[in-house]
Amino acid sequence: MQPTTVIVVADKTSLKRPFIFLNAVNMALCFFMLAVTVSSHRYLLGGTKVRLSLSGLVCLYILGFGCLLLSVLGVCGACKEKRWCLILFAVGMAAASQTMLVKTALTYQPIYEAEVVDRESSLRESALKMPLGENSLVNRTLLEHMQAYYKCCGLVEGYKDWGSSIPASCLCEYPERRCVRLRGNFTVGAQKKQLIYQEPCLPLYMASVKRAFSIAIGFKFGSAMFWVVLLVLSIKLMVQIKRKKEFLALLQTHKYCVPGTS
Known part of the structure; x- marks a missing residue:
C-alpha cells in the first residue's frame, strides 16, 4: 500500500482581517478629525488669530483627507492582495x-501660550476692570454665559467682582454646597438673602x-501612533502576501518534493 501524502495549504494572509478592521476604525477617526477641523475653522473665522492657525488647519485638512484615502487604498490592496497598493499605503x-x-511637538508650546496663557491673561485683565459690570457688552455677555455654564460667579473673588450689580446668571437655581447666601446692598438680578454661586x-x-488642550494633544499623538501600527501591519501583510504567492507558484511548477516519496 502506497503512502498517502496530504499537503495542507494554510492561509498565509492571517493579518488581512485585522488590517481591514483597523482601517475601518481609521476611516472613522479621519471623519472625526475632519469634523473637529471644520468646527475649529468656523470658530477661528470669528476671531483675530486666523492667520496664526491657518497653517495648522491646512495641515489637519491634508492629514484627514489623505489618511482617509490611504485607508481606502489599503483596504483595496488587502482585499485584492495588491502589493503596490500596500506599498503606497505604507509610504x-x-x-x-x-x-x-x-507638527504636534513643534507647535505644542506656541499653541499652549496662545490658547491657555494668553486666554488666562486676557481674563485677568478683564478682572482688573472692577467692577465687572463696567466691561463692554460683549465681555459681560461672555461672562454671564460662563457663569451659567460653570455655575460660578465673578472671576477672581466671586460675586464681589461685580460690585453692587450682580447679574441673574449668578443665582443658584437649586441649593448646592457651592452656593452662599447674599448679604449687603445689591441690585438688579440678585437681591438680599438670595443664594448665589460662591x-x-x-x-x-x-x-x-x-x-x-490635553485631550487635543493626546488625540494627535494617539492618532500618530495608531498610524504607525497600521504602517507595521501593512508591511507584515505585504510579506505574507509575497510568501503566499511564492508558495502557490512553487506548487504550480510541480517541483515541490515531499520527503519519503519518489
Whole structure:
C-alpha cells in the first residue's frame, strides 16, 4: 500500500482581517478629525488669530483627507492582495505619522501660550476692570454665559467682582454646597438673602481649557501612533502576501518534493 501524502495549504494572509478592521476604525477617526477641523475653522473665522492657525488647519485638512484615502487604498490592496497598493499605503502612513508627531511637538508650546496663557491673561485683565459690570457688552455677555455654564460667579473673588450689580446668571437655581447666601446692598438680578454661586469662574474655566488642550494633544499623538501600527501591519501583510504567492507558484511548477516519496 502506497503512502498517502496530504499537503495542507494554510492561509498565509492571517493579518488581512485585522488590517481591514483597523482601517475601518481609521476611516472613522479621519471623519472625526475632519469634523473637529471644520468646527475649529468656523470658530477661528470669528476671531483675530486666523492667520496664526491657518497653517495648522491646512495641515489637519491634508492629514484627514489623505489618511482617509490611504485607508481606502489599503483596504483595496488587502482585499485584492495588491502589493503596490500596500506599498503606497505604507509610504503615506509613514509620512502622515511623522508629520503629525513633528507638527504636534513643534507647535505644542506656541499653541499652549496662545490658547491657555494668553486666554488666562486676557481674563485677568478683564478682572482688573472692577467692577465687572463696567466691561463692554460683549465681555459681560461672555461672562454671564460662563457663569451659567460653570455655575460660578465673578472671576477672581466671586460675586464681589461685580460690585453692587450682580447679574441673574449668578443665582443658584437649586441649593448646592457651592452656593452662599447674599448679604449687603445689591441690585438688579440678585437681591438680599438670595443664594448665589460662591466659586469664581476663572479657576473652573481655565481647568476646562487645560483639560481640552490635553485631550487635543493626546488625540494627535494617539492618532500618530495608531498610524504607525497600521504602517507595521501593512508591511507584515505585504510579506505574507509575497510568501503566499511564492508558495502557490512553487506548487504550480510541480517541483515541490515531499520527503519519503519518489
